[in-house]
Amino acid sequence: MKTIRLRTRLSGDTVRFTTLITLTMLIGIASGFTFAQVNEYDRLRQIGLNEYLMGHYSQAETWILSALESARKSHNEYAVAVDYAALGDVYQAELRLTEAEEAYGKAISTLRHQPEQAHALAIVWRNLGAALIAEGRFEEALKDVNEASKLIKHNKLKNPKLEALILNTRGLIYFYQGKTRNAETSFIEASRIEFVPDSAFDVDAGEILNNLGRVYQAMRQYGKAEDASKRSLERKEARYGNCHPNLAFTLNNLGLVYISTNRYREAEEHFRRSLAILEHAGLTDERLMMQTLHGLGKTYMAERDTPRAEPFLARAAEIVRRMSLQPPDLSEAIEVLETYSQVLTDLSNPVEARRMHEEAQRIRAAKAFTVRANQAK
Numbered sequence: 001m002k003t004i005r006l007r008t009r010l011s012g013d014t015v016r017f018t019t020l021i022t023l024t025m026l027i028g029i030a031s032g033f034t035f036a037q038v039n040e041y042d043r044l045r046q047i048g049l050n051e052y053l054m055g056h057y058s059q060a061e062t063w064i065l066s067a068l069e070s071a072r073k074s075h076n077e078y079a080v081a082v083d084y085a086a087l088g089d090v091y092q093a094e095l096r097l098t099e100a101e102e103a104y105g106k107a108i109s110t111l112r113h114q115p116e117q118a119h120a121l122a123i124v125w126r127n128l129g130a131a132l133i134a135e136g137r138f139e140e141a142l143k144d145v146n147e148a149s150k151l152i153k154h155n156k157l158k159n160p161k162l163e164a165l166i167l168n169t170r171g172l173i174y175f176y177q178g179k180t181r182n183a184e185t186s187f188i189e190a191s192r193i194e195f196v197p198d199s200a201f202d203v204d205a206g207e208i209l210n211n212l213g214r215v216y217q218a219m220r221q222y223g224k225a226e227d228a229s230k231r232s233l234e235r236k237e238a239r240y241g242n243c244h245p246n247l248a249f250t251l252n253n254l255g256l257v258y259i260s261t262n263r264y265r266e267a268e269e270h271f272r273r274s275l276a277i278l279e280h281a282g283l284t285d286e287r288l289m290m291q292t293l294h295g296l297g298k299t300y301m302a303e304r305d306t307p308r309a310e311p312f313l314a315r316a317a318e319i320v321r322r323m324s325l326q327p328p329d330l331s332e333a334i335e336v337l338e339t340y341s342q343v344l345t346d347l348s349n350p351v352e353a354r355r356m357h358e359e360a361q362r363i364r365a366a367k368a369f370t371v372r373a374n375q376a377k
Contacts, residue, residue, distance in 0.1 A: 041070035041079050045086060052086075057094050064090065078117060081110035085124045092131050095324060104128040119159065122151040126166050133172055142173050160195040161202075167193070168208050175211070180219050187212040206235030210250045217253065222261050229254045245281045248274040248288055255295045264303050271295040287329060290319040294336050301339065306346045313340040317356060320363075334360045 048063030064086045071079035084107035091100035104124055111121040129144035148166050151157070171186030190208045197204045209232035216225035233250045240246055251274040258267035274292045278285075293316035300309035317340045320333045337360035344353035 039070075039074065039076070039079070041067040041074060041076065041083070043067075044070060045079075045083060048086065048090075052090055052093070057090050060090050061087065077110055078114060078120075081107045081114075081117070081124075082120065084110070085120070085127065088124070088127060088131065092127070092134070095134065097131055097135050100131045101128065104131065118151045118155040119157055122148040122157065122166075123162060125151065126162070126169060129173070130169050133169070133176065136176075138173050138177050142170065145170050145173065160193050161197070164190045164193040164195055164208065165203060168203060168211065171208075171211060171215070175215060175218070180215050183215045184212065184219070187215060204235065204239065206232045206239060206246075206250070208232075209235065210253060213250070213253050213257075217256060217260065220260075222257055225257050226254065229257060243277055243280065245277055245285070245288075248277055248292060251277075252288075252291050252295055255299065259295070259299055259302055262302075264299055267299045267302075268296065271299060286319045286323055290316045290323070290336060291332065293319070294332070294339070297339060297343070301343065306343055310343050310347060313343055316340070321359070330363055330366070334363050337363070 044063050044067035048060045048067060051057075051063060052060035064083055068080060068083035068087070071083055084103045088100045088103035088107065091097070091103060104127055107124045108121065108128065111117050111124065114121075125144050125148035129141040129148070132138075132141035132144065145166055148162075149170075152159070152163060152166070167186045167190035171183045171190065174180070174183035174186060187208055191205055191212060195204075209228050213225045213227075213229035213232060216222070216228060229250055233247065233254065236244070236247050236250060251270045255267045255270040255274070258264070258270065271292055275289075275296065278289055278292060293312045297309040297313035297316060300306070300312070313336070316336045320336050323329070323333070337356045341353045341356035341360065344350075344356060
């Protein structure tokens with residue numbers, strides 16, 4: 001759950017691939033047991049977990065629902081709660097956010113009656129907060145994350161990874177609320193916690209530093225932004241190698257820093273590298289591809305090279321049209337369409353330019369409506 005895959009978004013904002021493994025470890029599956037040594041519902045959940053990690057969300061849902069039914073028949077309330085939490089993770093990965101919230105709520109309702117399971121409850125509160133970020137419900141998300149933090153402190157739980165994830169999620173919330181100083185503090189605290197990721201999908205210090213770099217960009221402290229992003233890139237290259245898609249987030253962030261400091265050759269170099277990685281990987285993360293194409297287009301626009309900017313912005317605009325936009329994505333989608341509209345105007349294509357502007361206006365109106373709806377009492 002990669003999520004601030006932040007966005008401008010940060011890394012880890014929808015928090016994909018960060019918590020199913022932690023939950024599984026709590027019930028012993030990841031501690032070296034064989035399938036024959038565990039209950040049927042644990043075995044079924046493990047199969048679902050494996051499918052989830054491969055991105056097979058429909059199959060994962062099927063296996064975890066089977067695990068849930070088995071746990072119910074065995075009257076194991078803890079296993080039922082874990083299965084609901086696992087379902088929440090699957091639904092969140094699919095952006096089925098209402099269903100994710102409902103599944104997490106059921107897990108929380110069950111775990112609340114089991115004081116000895118404060119550790120698991122803290123994890124689920126954090127996951128629920130992450131799901132609400134994707135819906136733009138930042139105040140509610142902050143309350144949930146704070147509940148997780150209270151459980152850790154009250155029960156004196158020792159889980160550095162969970163503490164770092166909570167701080168990272170809190171930083172995301174503050175970032176999207178425009179509270180950059182608070183976000184900076186949260187990300188700095190998170191980056192100082194030493195922990196070992198459980199899998200290649202887990203958020204680590206590289207992701208947290210990437211988010212810190214985005215905060216410094218928002219604060220226009222470009223020297224600090226470049227330093228944090230370079231440190232992030234070094235961590236990611238050491239962990240994943242030089243061609244992993246996870247590098248694209250940080251490469252894009254560095255590209256934005258270089259645009260802001262008029263270092264266009266370096267910006268182009270980083271966006272080009274990001275694009276090459278994504279195209280080679282053949283990923284379907286359209287939002288990340290949109291950001292990369294948009295960055296290249298903005299680089300050429302800054303250099304007053306409109307013809308070179310046009311094909312990249314055209315591809316970015318096409319992605320916007322077919323994306324299922326969530327609140328954190330709306331501002332960037334609007335910027336893509338408005339930038340492309342400007343390019344089309346410069347290239348003497350007023351009809352298409354007007355159409356792009358009108359699409360941007362529709363998204364802007366939807367964004368305003370979404371904010372009002374989320375704030376309604």
